[in-house]
Amino acid sequence: MINAHRILVIALCGVILTGCDSADNTSVATVSIKLTDMPFPFDDADSANVVIQRVELIGSEDSTSSLVISDSLQPFNLLDLQNGVTADLASLDIPVGSYSQLRIVVLEDASVVMKDSTSYNLKIPSGSETGIKINLSNFDLQEADSAIVTVDFNVEESFVVRGNPSTVKDIMGFIFKPVLKIESYSLNGVPQTVQE
Template structure:
């Protein structure tokens, strides 16, 4: 009887020990509500720069070095055609928001539609070609650690350096972007 009692006590301690040392499946690294905004710097040669934003995607990882643990997250996107030149001098616009795991933002991709154009200083509209914009998207390397509950990234286009009139080939966007 005493042997069974000691065995029951030992078994109870073993269960408590295993439970205390086990990983709780509900432990998560936490989530951050990420907001992605867009703004632009001035350009004299153009009256408007229209960008057709369809989707905002974010690549998240747990640290700055390990690419293997990265995953893509689609943010809730405010899809539409944005005139970049309307967002200058401290004015910006929200283009995507949503929960992502707290960690490092490694890359942002803006998936663009086909309705991209510029309006020159004479009021004439021209198509704006964005290489791989509608396929794999505009790729923006980031590598920023997010704060715990709420964080934001500001995509600051430099239209003056990004847009080129290539003559017969038309206007092309080769984005020069600062991330703030």
């Protein structure tokens, strides 16, 4: 059974004032998003490949509008991102303020490749259209704030093996059902309470 976690590390550095829901066009913050992984003890897997299409932040007051952090296609073998290795997803200036949600859009052409070169295309129920939504609690950036958010990507629950295989050769494929949550959040170096 696959038993591991993916972690998205989001480093948000507040530089100047306001926000997404009370925007001042001259006030910005710098956002840097990184992708990493904890150890993945599924020895027969050679790669777990996904393509991230878009990353967005949603304002607290206006949930219908979004701030696009990245809209370029970025392929990743998630198994390369282990033992502290990270990959940058985006880095840009954003309005400072209050945000309620992070949204990650993943393309449908994900796959798992085994060490014997057997490849399985992942079936993604909905992630490519509406994105994977992660709620942010008490996420308010003020002037000169620096925030770090760690998002836990539960691989065991997200990459579901089809059928009931007793060996790797019996695997019929995978279904991708992304399960993500906020693991930790610190503001100016001080850990904040994370609500379940």
